[in-house]
Amino acid sequence: MPYFTTLASGSDGNSTLISDGNRHFLLDAGISATMLAASLHSVGVSPEDLHAIFVTHAHTDHICGLRVFEKRHRIPVFAANGCAAALIATGSVPGDLIHCFKPGDLIELSGVKIQSFRTSHDSPDSTDYTFSFGGTKLGFATDLGYVSGDVRFAILGCHAVLLEANHDPDILMNGSYPYQTKLRILGDKGHLSNETCAEFAADCVREGTKHITLGHISEHNNSTALARCVVSSALPMGFPLEIAPHKAVGRTVNI
């Protein structure tokens, strides 16, 4: 049965295990290699069990554990061209372990179809992915400047979705971040607000999504209670909505 488990989610680190019990994939490696291994072990997966690591983009909160993890475990890494170039240039992944593709390419590994799609975010060839195990499709959409046509096309119709609910615009604007950083987060290459997430989440549910997890929630410019409140108010009463914890392993979502 396909499932996913967030190992960490937020501006201090992001990583998610995606699996069907036999084929295990890691999405991003934004916590230390030691934490990654410990988190995987805590859900019964050893690093050597991973078929591949897929990287969304080369920001620190998505790749900071990659260099050491790759040195220890040598797992194949998949990344879009511009992101892959950054991973090699920074020594995050040895050249012989990287697999490049164009944003939008479909990758098939051990019978699992992984669809990449371009996202609007301020990092070269930033992408997100859906993973299809037979007829079950899991979608992962964080670090979205806005919900583009590419994002909608990829995510609508997924059975389960991890969606970014990054910030509340009022908390952000009244907070202590530098003005330029605030503009970056609010802009088309930044992150999704609770309200925008809620609108898109409602669209997902109308198209058949049965489960939504909210992730990449800002610790400074949001709260989990507020994100849950704003998004759940746009969804049918009682819809299963999970919150990905910032620095802990989340609840496993079986689809």
Ligand SMILES: [Zn+2]
């Ligand atoms: Zn980012």
Ligand SMILES: [Zn+2]
């Ligand atoms: Zn991020």
